[in-house]
Amino acid sequence: MQTVSSRKKPSMRELNQLSTRRAIADAAIQLGMHNGGLESIRTTDIAEAAGVSPRTFNNYFANKYEAVTYRYVERMQFAADVLRDRPRDEPLWDAIRAAVREPWLRSAENADGPSPATMAELRLLFGHGAIQSQIMREALAENSEFARAVAERTGMEAGALYARSVAAAVAAVTETAIAIFLRSEAPGPFLPLITEALDLLASGFATPS
Amino acid sequence: MQTVSSRKKPSMRELNQLSTRRAIADAAIQLGMHNGGLESIRTTDIAEAAGVSPRTFNNYFANKYEAVTYRYVERMQFAADVLRDRPRDEPLWDAIRAAVREPWLRSAENADGPSPATMAELRLLFGHGAIQSQIMREALAENSEFARAVAERTGMEAGALYARSVAAAVAAVTETAIAIFLRSEAPGPFLPLITEALDLLASGFATPS
Known part of the structure; x- marks a missing residue:
């Protein structure tokens, strides 16, 4: 899993990617919290909640x-x-x-x-x-x-x-x-x-x- | 996951259970080793290799x-x-x-x-x-x-x-x-x-x- 290090100044592209990554992560947490866990949540649900395509989800996270x-x-x-x-x-x-x-x-x-x-x-x-x-x-x-x-x-x-x-x-x-x-x-x-x-x-x- | 402690002398029933548990575990390891991992292995494959029913597998292990x-x-x-x-x-x-x-x-x-x-x-x-x-x-x-x-x-x-x-x-x-x-x-x-x-x-x- 990639993260953005604070060591070097990130480019605009990197900042955009970080923003998308965080939006997906936060959507996953919200869905998990409101459904008593992740069991019944699909990655497509997470993508939809984050406003990205399933393909984008897969670009950022394996599961x-x-x-x-x-x-x-x-x-x-x-x-x-x-x-x-x-x-x-x-x-x-x-x-x-x-x-x-x-x-x-x-x-x-x-x-x-x-x-x-x-x-x-x-x-x-x-x-x-x-x-x-x-x-x-x-x-x-x-x-x-x-x-x-x-x-x-x-x-x-x-x-x-x-x-x-x-x-x-x-x-x-x-x-x-x-x-x-x-x-x-x-x-x-x-x-x-x-x-x-x-x-x-x-x-x-x-x-x- | 239950294990048999050496602290108290196990009963015959406990020894039989331990033997079954180990047979299933060893079958899982053998199948995993010969197939480059567990990805394509199903619990029914493991049960069959261990000579037990799928139900018995589920009595001993969750997955x-x-x-x-x-x-x-x-x-x-x-x-x-x-x-x-x-x-x-x-x-x-x-x-x-x-x-x-x-x-x-x-x-x-x-x-x-x-x-x-x-x-x-x-x-x-x-x-x-x-x-x-x-x-x-x-x-x-x-x-x-x-x-x-x-x-x-x-x-x-x-x-x-x-x-x-x-x-x-x-x-x-x-x-x-x-x-x-x-x-x-x-x-x-x-x-x-x-x-x-x-x-x-x-x-x-x-x-x-």
């Missing part, structure tokens, strides 16, 4: 799961860009913590949690195994943007065990924190839970005393 | 992806049992390292790598996004056996962020190590790579110097 996870993947992409832009002398895990938090800080209307719209989106994503798996697949992929950003910072190859393991583990504990947040009957604040999960990871899961 | 990943999930289940049986005073990460290695030590014919049959199985699992996602879904699940084993050892609730994050991160870095091993043109030894990934995790990914 409905890719479409509905795009906004989440975009957050991961954004986090990778933030990681690249953090000061070079900042300790790696401070930079990672800041990078993973940034997309949520921008989308949250308040410090306590995601906006109702983002909550509904997350419930759709994490209530559906096939969708959640699609997210994890991106994180584990050989060409994960986050792994590449970690590799650049640490001066190693993108495919190195270190960089890929960091990216996979960061995604795994972030997803775990989100899943716990969504399943909680009286969820506390959102970002502190993600931060706590990343702190555990950075500490080597220092055994609780 | 072909669950069937083909069962043996891998069984290894995770076995690792959780090993973790439970490690000495209580052993440091957590020593116990985890031993637990994750154990299923591979048992199945590998030599210290350098998995047997050709296991290699073929892993190539099938990790060459297929939908299958790999199914594995990760198990690891991230609220009722992950490995998370429960970690929780028991550390005296916390199974759903706690700590226990679930450990389980998710262990699965993520193990999968990353396996994926790197399978994609390598001249793969080195197998278990040391998994061990290295777990060591990185236990060290909080101490930044390479």
